[in-house]
Amino acid sequence: MIEIDLEKEGVRGVNSRLHSLPKDTNERHWLIKNPMGQHAIACGLDAPLTVEIGGHAGFYCGGMNKQAEILVHGHVGPGVAENMMSGIVRVAGNASQSAGATGNGGLLVIKGDAASRCGISMKGIDIVVGGSVGHMSAFMAQRGHLVVCGDAGEALGDSIYEARLYVRGKVDNLGADCIEKKMTDHHLAKLARLLDKAEIKANPKDFRRFGSARKLYNFNIDHADAY
Amino acid sequence: MDPNTPRTTPRKSATFDDYTLSEIRRAATTGIYDIRGAGAKRKLPHFDDLLFLGASISRYPLEGYREKCGTNVVLGSRFAKKPIELKIPITIAGMSFGSLSAQAKEALGNGATLAGTSTTTGDGGMTPEERGHSKTLVYQYLPSRYGMNPDDLRRADAIEVVVGQGAKPGGGGMLLGQKISDRVAQMRCLPKGIDQRSACRHPDWTGPDDLEIKLHELREITNWEKPIYIKVGGARPYYDTALAVKSGADVVVVDGMQGGTAATQEVFIEHVGQPTLACIRPAVQALQDLGMHRKVQLIVSGGIRNGADVAKALALGADAVSIGTAALVALGDNDPHLEEEYQKLGTTAGAYDDWHEGRDPAGITTQDPELAKRLDPQLAGRRLANYLKVMTLEAQTIARACGKNHVHNLEPEDLVALTVEAAAMAQVPLAGTSWIPGKSGY
Numbered sequence: 001m002i003e004i005d006l007e008k009e010g011v012r013g014v015n016s017r018l019h020s021l022p023k024d025t026n027e028r029h030w031l032i033k034n035p036m037g038q039h040a041i042a043c044g045l046d047a048p049l050t051v052e053i054g055g056h057a058g059f060y061c062g063g064m065n066k067q068a069e070i071l072v073h074g075h076v077g078p079g080v081a082e083n084m085m086s087g088i089v090r091v092a093g094n095a096s097q098s099a100g101a102t103g104n105g106g107l108l109v110i111k112g113d114a115a116s117r118c119g120i121s122m123k124g125i126d127i128v129v130g131g132s133v134g135h136m137s138a139f140m141a142q143r144g145h146l147v148v149c150g151d152a153g154e155a156l157g158d159s160i161y162e163a164r165l166y167v168r169g170k171v172d173n174l175g176a177d178c179i180e181k182k183m184t185d186h187h188l189a190k191l192a193r194l195l196d197k198a199e200i201k202a203n204p205k206d207f208r209r210f211g212s213a214r215k216l217y218n219f220n221i222d223h224a225d226a227y
Numbered sequence: 228m229d230p231n232t233p234r235t236t237p238r239k240s241a242t243f244d245d246y247t248l249s250e251i252r253r254a255a256t257t258g259i260y261d262i263r264g265a266g267a268k269r270k271l272p273h274f275d276d277l278l279f280l281g282a283s284i285s286r287y288p289l290e291g292y293r294e295k296c297g298t299n300v301v302l303g304s305r306f307a308k309k310p311i312e313l314k315i316p317i318t319i320a321g322m323s324f325g326s327l328s329a330q331a332k333e334a335l336g337n338g339a340t341l342a343g344t345s346t347t348t349g350d351g352g353m354t355p356e357e358r359g360h361s362k363t364l365v366y367q368y369l370p371s372r373y374g375m376n377p378d379d380l381r382r383a384d385a386i387e388v389v390v391g392q393g394a395k396p397g398g399g400g401m402l403l404g405q406k407i408s409d410r411v412a413q414m415r416c417l418p419k420g421i422d423q424r425s426a427c428r429h430p431d432w433t434g435p436d437d438l439e440i441k442l443h444e445l446r447e448i449t450n451w452e453k454p455i456y457i458k459v460g461g462a463r464p465y466y467d468t469a470l471a472v473k474s475g476a477d478v479v480v481v482d483g484m485q486g487g488t489a490a491t492q493e494v495f496i497e498h499v500g501q502p503t504l505a506c507i508r509p510a511v512q513a514l515q516d517l518g519m520h521r522k523v524q525l526i527v528s529g530g531i532r533n534g535a536d537v538a539k540a541l542a543l544g545a546d547a548v549s550i551g552t553a554a555l556v557a558l559g560d561n562d563p564h565l566e567e568e569y570q571k572l573g574t575t576a577g578a579y580d581d582w583h584e585g586r587d588p589a590g591i592t593t594q595d596p597e598l599a600k601r602l603d604p605q606l607a608g609r610r611l612a613n614y615l616k617v618m619t620l621e622a623q624t625i626a627r628a629c630g631k632n633h634v635h636n637l638e639p640e641d642l643v644a645l646t647v648e649a650a651a652m653a654q655v656p657l658a659g660t661s662w663i664p665g666k667s668g669y
Contacts, residue, residue: 044448
């Protein structure tokens with residue numbers, strides 16, 4: 001493992017080194033020391049690296065990640081793994097708002113809690129939260145899966161498209177056009193795979209599934225009061 | 228009543244005019260607000276209300292067609308390692324694939340490249356057609372983030388963070404189900420045929436402090452090479468420009484209410500935002516107050532039609548302008564030779580604005596493959612290039628007449644206003660006086 005000190009090299013120095021690695025590098029395992037809650041750490045990676053961040057990170061940690069596995073040994077600020085394309089981002093602690101926003105692919109694991117708007121506008125990413133999520137989570141979620149092992153705040157899945165939501169705890173209330181749906185064997189199997197990949201122990205049968213009623217996909221004046 | 232008794236001539240209400248009456252009937256029948264494309268159609272204070280003074284004794288003109296008058300512009304010189312240099316100060320505004328056909332996007336790229344300027348993606352991502360045909364391509368980073376990916380960020384020549392649009396400041400995008408074809412659905416990760424209503428605000432930042440961090444992330448991902456524009460609708464141009472500068476923009480784009488849109492509510496288009504003319508001086512003032520005028524470049528858009536509009540915007544302090552609706556007309560939209568087909572759609576050439584319906588007979592604002600095939604991207608691109616060159620020549624002609632060897636040397640002192648409103652908005656004197664409303668004379 002190669003150690004790199006963010007306090008000495010700065011975010012630009014750290015990201016430059018990670019971005020400039022040749023595709024066939026053997027230097028695949030990195031530890032970023034002293035992250036000090038800085039923003040945009042390890043964003044824009046595009047290689048099969050393992051990058052460990054030895055502490056708390058600020059905004060947009062692992063943003064737009066492709067291929068890399070990023071492990072944060074602390075908490076993260078807003079927009080962790082935003083617009084991720086592939087790879088894995090694992091957060092040992094809690095995440096602030098908009099975790100995994102607009103993510104297209106890959107897996108985001110938050111061992112602790114996530115704040116509001118977790119998975120907002122998600123477009124194919126899988127997000128597994130060990131704790132609870134705040135209000136407006138999965139707002140306008142288009143594709144992918146959001147798994148919440150704790151509780152979900154208000155307006156879960158508001159204006160949801162085709163994303164699938166699984167919640168083990170209580171849901172404060174559902175947003176516009178979001179409904180509870182039947183959990184089939186297919187869904188149980190998918191959920192089990194996600195939990196397994198996230199390395200979170202939970203029984204899929206304890207979860208409920210939520211998704212779109214698809215009533216608001218085309219404008220109808222009689223549905224205007226749904227918003 | 229005696230038939231010979233004189234009768235008062237029937238008079239229609241100015242308030243309830245024919246258009247208003249038809250809109251009430253339409254709303255009552257359909258139960259939905261009117262949705263359309265294009266920009267504000269009612270008469271607004273505009274560049275036509277300004278005049279150039281030209282040179283006489285107090286100013287010395289340059290020879291038209293003989294003495295050089297520069298038109299190049301550098302955008303993004305504040306932070307970007309690779310600023311953009313364009314031959315002309317007229318760019319093509321962001322218009323999405325989805326709203327426009329692939330052929331239209333290709334034509335815009337062709338035309339802009341021929342004329343030495345940039346074109347811009349839109350809500351829906353970057354297509355190979357437009358990247359392939361655009362020498363300089365600005366990649367819009369929108370609230371919806373449809374089709375957004377880091378590869379395209381790195382493929383772009385500049386990034387435009389869209390906060391607002393002149394036709395609908397505070398509103399999100401709209402693309403009705405008719406235009407969500409297989410390809411559009413795939414690009415936007417949406418089911419085919421739904422009414423796509425995209426977000427009005429970005430999902431992962433909420434104010435100027437967050438935006439500053441967002442720009443930092445975008446710069447980190449793109450190695451600090453690309454200029455970053457911030458585009459705002461013309462609502463509060465002084466404060467929005469100042470906050471865009473504070474957030475770290477290389478370029479600020481201010482889009483006035485005559486700016487176009489693919490589709491949004493009529494009530495939004497006509498009743499939200501400020502005219503373009505009213506937006507320029509406050510935006511320039513913000514830059515000047517911060518000591519950033521000409522360091523952070525200003526692009527103005529919204530209803531720019533000809534070289535006079537370009538010259539006036541530059542004289543008021545802009546570094547460049549951007550065109551959208553005018554570019555579509557140059558490609559062939561609303562052309563009279565299609566009148567018969569426009570009539571079948573219940574409209575007429577010059578008034579067709581149902582771009583959201585996807586039935587554009589010109590093949591531009593459509594996803595219907597048969598209609599889209601009507602547009603020849605080479606020919607349409609050539610038309611756009613011609614138009615851009617004419618606008619540039621016109622602006623140069625005016626600049627020379629004002630004694631300027633570069634269009635950026637035009638200044639407010641070269642202008643007067645025909646109306647009190649225009650004088651107040653543009654902060655130039657009313658013609659024949661030294662009076663600038665809100666300021667004392669000189």
